[in-house]
Amino acid sequence: MAQLKRRLQFEEGDGSFLKMTNHGEPTVSLAPQPTGYKHCFHAMVKPGGALCNLNCTYCYYLHKEGLLHQPHAPRMSAEMLERHIRQYIEAQTGDEVVFSWQGGEPTLLGLDFFRKAVELEARYKKPGQRIENDLQTNGALLDEQWAVFLKQHNFLVGLSCDGPARLHDQHRVTKGGQPTHDKVMAAAKLLRKHNVPFNALCVVNRENAKYPLDVYRFLTRELGVWRVQFISCVEPKVFHQVAPQRWDLENMPIIGSPLARPGFADSVVTDWSVDPEDWGRFLCKVWDDWYKRDYGKVHVDLFETAVAQSLGWPSQRCVTAEFCGKGMAIEHNGDVFTCDHYVYPEYKVGNIAETHWGAMAYSETQQRFGFSKSRTLAGYCRECTFLKLCWGECPKNRLVRAPNGEPGLNYLCPGMKHFYTHIQRDMPEILRRVKKDRARSFQANERREQ
Numbered sequence: 336m337a338q339l340k341r342r343l344q345f346e347e348g349d350g351s352f353l354k355m356t357n358h359g360e361p362t363v364s365l366a367p368q369p370t371g372y373k374h375c376f377h378a379m380v381k382p383g384g385a386l387c388n389l390n391c392t393y394c395y396y397l398h399k400e401g402l403l404h405q406p407h408a409p410r411m412s413a414e415m416l417e418r419h420i421r422q423y424i425e426a427q428t429g430d431e432v433v434f435s436w437q438g439g440e441p442t443l444l445g446l447d448f449f450r451k452a453v454e455l456e457a458r459y460k461k462p463g464q465r466i467e468n469d470l471q472t473n474g475a476l477l478d479e480q481w482a483v484f485l486k487q488h489n490f491l492v493g494l495s496c497d498g499p500a501r502l503h504d505q506h507r508v509t510k511g512g513q514p515t516h517d518k519v520m521a522a523a524k525l526l527r528k529h530n531v532p533f534n535a536l537c538v539v540n541r542e543n544a545k546y547p548l549d550v551y552r553f554l555t556r557e558l559g560v561w562r563v564q565f566i567s568c569v570e571p572k573v574f575h576q577v578a579p580q581r582w583d584l585e586n587m588p589i590i591g592s593p594l595a596r597p598g599f600a601d602s603v604v605t606d607w608s609v610d611p612e613d614w615g616r617f618l619c620k621v622w623d624d625w626y627k628r629d630y631g632k633v634h635v636d637l638f639e640t641a642v643a644q645s646l647g648w649p650s651q652r653c654v655t656a657e658f659c660g661k662g663m664a665i666e667h668n669g670d671v672f673t674c675d676h677y678v679y680p681e682y683k684v685g686n687i688a689e690t691h692w693g694a695m696a697y698s699e700t701q702q703r704f705g706f707s708k709s710r711t712l713a714g715y716c717r718e719c720t721f722l723k724l725c726w727g728e729c730p731k732n733r734l735v736r737a738p739n740g741e742p743g744l745n746y747l748c749p750g751m752k753h754f755y756t757h758i759q760r761d762m763p764e765i766l767r768r769v770k771k772d773r774a775r776s777f778q779a780n781e782r783r784e785q
């Protein structure tokens with residue numbers, strides 16, 4: 336905790352932290368860090384706001400158009416783009432700065448927007464610093480030109496795919512309600528042809544959660560990816576208007592009751608949210624297949640994090656970390672939010688036209704947000720055998736009551752428990768394999784250095 340606090344450290348005293356140049360642009364002076372600590376954070380960039388060419392049923396972002404009063408076709412201006420890139424790089428002292436372009440659908444901005452972005456990144460890059468880009472896309476607009484550009488600038492692409500067509504097309508449809516699976520397959524073919532690295536982002540919802548092997552085998556065998564990210568689809572019915580953790584505590588249902596599961600008239604979650612029990616079964620089935628056939632070949636971030644945390648290493652995902660707050664979001668107009676899942680007026684931290692990125696990322700507000708993940712952890716979680724693997728999962732999903740009536744338990748809890756219980760069987764063998772692999776690579780390094 337002390338270490339993390341140091342990493343999140345910000346300079347004391349408001350006057351010395353934030354300065355303005357003669358041109359009215361915010362600047363920042365970063366507090367000195369103890370040896371070994373760097374100023375680092377990450378942000379999802381929404382250069383086109385909530386604008387998208389598709390109309391996926393379960394999208395958690397389309398409604399921001401109304402919630403944030405966005406214009407008809409939001410677009411990050413050239414001035415704002417430059418401000419964002421300059422400040423984002425200035426605010427970080429790590430070896431690597433990662434730009435994550437997302438939306439809505441970022442390819443709607445057009446290639447010239449991204450050509451300008453990489454040009455600005457090169458201009459503001461600090462000596463010795465590596466700049467990386469990733470692009471989260473539905474793939475519909477990718478063409479040869481895009482693929483050439485993505486390869487040339489070493490973008491990592493996250494392609495949204497929910498499994499085979501019959502499952503994918505249940506939710507991922509165009510504005511006219513047409514299926515999109517063919518477009519995803521075409522995009523994957525194009526990316527492969529140009530050797531662009533890409534991974535699959537799979538939203539596990541109420542429907543596809545019932546077919547774990549069909550989904551996993553499709554992604555790894557037919558879509559052909561070796562990096563898979565599973566995202567649980569959990570959305571309270573009030574998500575269009577009510578920000579996470581601003582829910583009505585009085586009416587939180589007890590875990591396991593029909594009100595805490597999808598498909599019931601008075602349930603707190605949308606019909607498309609994954610059932611907590613199905614989430615657990617899905618992860619267990621995929622784990623078994625992955626461990627039997629794909630261990631060491633396919634990277635499933637959720638599994639690798641579970642292994643890493645079992646070894647006592649830090650979580651690679653914010654949702655299973657003890658603290659969060661290092662993954663923020665920026666909208667097309669420069670508004671900054673505490674997290675991509677907290678893009679609600681209540682969680683706006685500021686705007687980069689008025690306050691420097693660094694001043695917001697290391698601010699007391701943001702630190703409070705990051706630490707509140709642990710501070711608001713239910714007592715039920717503190718006593719859980721799997722606390723150090725789960726940490727109560729993401730606070731945006733703490734929608735239900737524990738069996739003892741305590742509010743603020745994670746909606747996915749039964750599924751998480753099922754999964755963590757299930758993988759204990761394989762963990763001793765995996766830990767032995769990991770240690771052996773590490774020893775082997777250590778010896779190889781030593782031989783190289785001799």
Ligand code: SF4
Binds near residue numbers: 653655662675728
């Ligand atoms: S609120 Fe959830 S998604 Fe956001 S940073 Fe924290 S754990 Fe991650």
Ligand code: SF4
Binds near residue numbers: 721728751
């Ligand atoms: S498995 Fe359930 S009780 Fe255990 S830490 Fe996670 S959410 Fe809390």
